[in-house]
C-alpha cells in the first residue's frame with residue numbers, strides 16, 4: 001500500500017485565489033457587462049524589453065545550428081550570467097562574491113520553497129505575518145510546522161506580526177528561532193527595512209547561530225537612498241544569510257523564468273554534534289542532484305538586462321509601475337485611507353476603513369466600484385483588516401480605478 005506524505009494533509013486548500021475567482025464570477029453572472037478592474041494581480045503586465053528579446057532570439061537561433069548548439073549547461077548557471085551578477089548587482093554595493101556562491105535557477109519561488117530541504121526538521125522557523133505563503137507551506141510539507149490552530153497559525157512556527165502597532169516592521173522573536181524568512185521590500189505590505197533595522201536581524205542570527213533566508217525579489221523597486229538592496233550590505237551578513245533574487249519582477253521574467261540564489265561559502269549550520277558545515281556545499285549538492293539548469297536562451301536573455309541598453313529599458317518599465325504605485329497612493333490618501341508601501345515596492349497595503357474585515361472590504365470594492373484587490377487575511381492572521389493593491393496594472397486601469405474609488409461609501 002502506497003502511503004502519502006501526511007504533512008500535506010496539514011495544508012489548507014488554496015483558498016485565497018480560488019475564492020477571489022469565485023466571487024468575481026458570481027458578480028459577473030449577476031452583472032453581465034460589468035467592467036472589472038483587477039488591481040490584485042501579483043504578476044507583471046508590461047512585455048519583455050527589446051534588449052532582452054533581441055538576445056533571446058539570437059540565442060534560440062544558435063540552438064538551431066550544430067556548430068553553436070548547446071545541450072546540458074552547468075546546473076548552477078553559465079559563467080557569462082554569473083559574472084554579470086557579481087559585477088552589476090553586488091560589486092557596486094561593495095559586496096564581493098565568488099562565482100561559486102551564485103546559483104542561477106528558474107525561480108525564487110522554487111528556491112525559497114526548496115531551501116528548507118538542506119536544514120534539519122527540528123529547526124524552529126520564524127516568518128513575518130502577513131507573509132508570502134511559500135515559506136510557510138514548504139515547511140508544512142516537510143513536517144516542521146506542527147498542526148494548524150484555530151487562530152490560523154501553525155503550532156511550531158513563530159509568527160512575527162507586522163501591524164499598525166509596530167509600523168509593519170517585524171520585532172525580534174521573543175523565543176529562540178533557527179531559520180528566519182525575511183522579504184524586503186515586502187510582499188504583501190510593500191514595506192522596507194533600513195540598514196540599521198536589518199542589522200538587528202543579522203546580529204540576532206549571529207548571536208543565535210540562526211540563518212536568515214532573505215528574499216530580495218523586489219530589490220529593483222527601491223527608489224529611496226539608504227534602503228539596502230542586498231542583505232550583504234550589512235556587516236556580518238555573509239556569515240548568516242542566504243539571499244534570493246529574481247528577474248521576474250525586475251525584468252518581466254514571470255513567464256520566462258530566471259532567478260538566482262546567493263549562498264556565501266562563509267554561511268554555516270551545524271550537525272547534531274555541533275560541527276559546522278558550509279551551506280554552500282549542501283545547496284550545490286541539492287541543485288546538482290535535483291535541478292538541471294535554466295535553458296541557455298533564457299540565461300542569455302537575462303544577461304542582456306545588464307547591458308547599458310537593457311538597464312535603461314528595464315528602469316523605464318519599473319518607473320512605469322512605480323508611477324502607478326504613486327497614483328494609487330495619492331488616490332487612497334485623498335480619500336483618507338491609512339496606507340503603507342508603494343514607495344519602494346509595487347504593493348500598496350491599506351487598512352480597511354471602518355474596521356471592515358479583509359473579505360468584507362473585498363466585496364464592497366467589487367460591488368460598489370468593480371475593483372478587485374487581495375484580502376490581507378489571505379497572507380496570514382495579522383493581515384486581517386488589511387487589503388493589498390498592486391501597481392502591476394496598466395496606467396489606464398490604475399487611473400480609472402482611482403477615479404471610481406471616489407464613489408465608494410466610507
Ligand SMILES: *Cc1c(COP(=O)(O)O)cnc(C)c1O
Nearest residue numbers: 107108109132187217246248259
Ligand atoms: C514574485 C515573488 C517572487 C519571485 O518568484 P519567481 O519564482 O522568481 O517568479 C519571490 N518572492 C516573492 C515574495 C514574490 O512575490
